[in-house]
Amino acid sequence: MKEKNKKSWFKRRWGDVVIGIFVLLMLIPQTRMPIMVFVQRTFAFGPSTAGTDEQIKNYNWQMKTLEGKNISFAKAEGEVVFLNFWATWCPPCIAEMPYMQNIYDDYGDQVKFYFVTDENPDRIHTFLAKNDYDLPIQINQINPPDPIEAKALPTTYVIGKNGDIHIKKKGSAKWDSKKVRNLLDKLLKE
Secondary structure, X not given: OHHHHHHHHHHHHHHHHXXXXXXXXXXXXXXXXXXXXXXXXXXXXXXXOOOOOOEOOOOOOEXXXXXXXXXXXXXXXXXXXXXXXXXXXXXXXXXXXXXXXXXXXXXXXOOEEEEEEOOOHHHHHHHHHHHOOOOOEEEEOOXXXXXXXXXXXXXXXXXXXXXXXXXXXXXXXXXXXXXXXXXXXXXXXX
């Protein structure tokens, strides 16, 4: 009789047990990050390419490379730009990085890519090496020009040659989607 009660208890409570295990795993830092990244990546969709009515008029913005060299955003004026604000501790940022690497691999010689962070270069080097990424990372030095902002991470912009912001996306997305590729192709032809 006790054996039957044990089975029926588990049948009634299996959902509670699964939720309990999930909550326990989310409390452990070593398992929380991979779970959050997995969930973000699973539910990532391509961003809207409907465009915005915003435009960059001032490209005056200084950054540094991971090697400490000064770099000016002014080099991007008149170019198609892919700009991403991110951090190594941000699960949505980590979730979208494989898509970022794919789009960079395919458009890196045609589009100006900026992956901007405020983190320590040593931490960035470790993250890039661990994940086998070769993205061009910049360290932010001053606030970016209007209307660019990064109040939430990740925040990503796709900017046309005339400064029009075609994508402004807060949160993770599947950046190597067909919609994004079609937009980049269109912008490069303008």
